[in-house]
Amino acid sequence: MKEVISVKNVNKTYQAKNGEVVALDGIDFTVRQGEFIAIIGPSGCGKSTLLSIIAGLEEKNSGEIKINGEIGYMLQKDSLLEWRTIYHNVMLGLEIRKAKTKENIEYVENLLRKYHLYEFKDKYPAQLSGGMRQRVALIRTLAIRPNILLLDEAFSALDYQTRILVTKDVYQILKNENIT
Ligand code: ADP
């Protein structure tokens, strides 16, 4: 299957006050369309750095990265805008890209329906549970139809039981929408 992420010999060193920190040292891997990959390691080993570089938010020092498609990126904090309703939160990406076409709006509304959030569309984030908020954040990310989704410990702030439920939902959503 087609390669959607290719990372070759990527290096990243941070300049900190007390010297240099080597965050990434010769990282190599490829990910193919539809694969589900987990990066596991202790705190501080460079996981977030790697994802930020793949997402293009952080510069690498050397190496090569090729991305085939559009990336969605989700962090531990759901970063929902508290003053906007659920509906206006999930439409944010389309709004920023000036892509609120009838078709795109319908796609997002269908995601809300499919994942049981449509009836909450006029509520505010504070009125939702942590698990629901994360699903809203996921739909907001999916609204721009990424074919690649980067999740940086996106569910670690949830309690254990909610996390199990949300993780199952998310796995199903990624499979349904054919996301890598
Ligand atoms: P992880 O996500 O695996 O916990 P990080 O990628 O956040 O690890 O961090 C990797 C290493 O880089 C750590 O030692 C961290 O302290 C360091 N680091 C991360 N960001 C910065 C930064 N902006 N400036 C300096 N050092 C950083």
Ligand code: MG
């Ligand atoms: Mg991290």
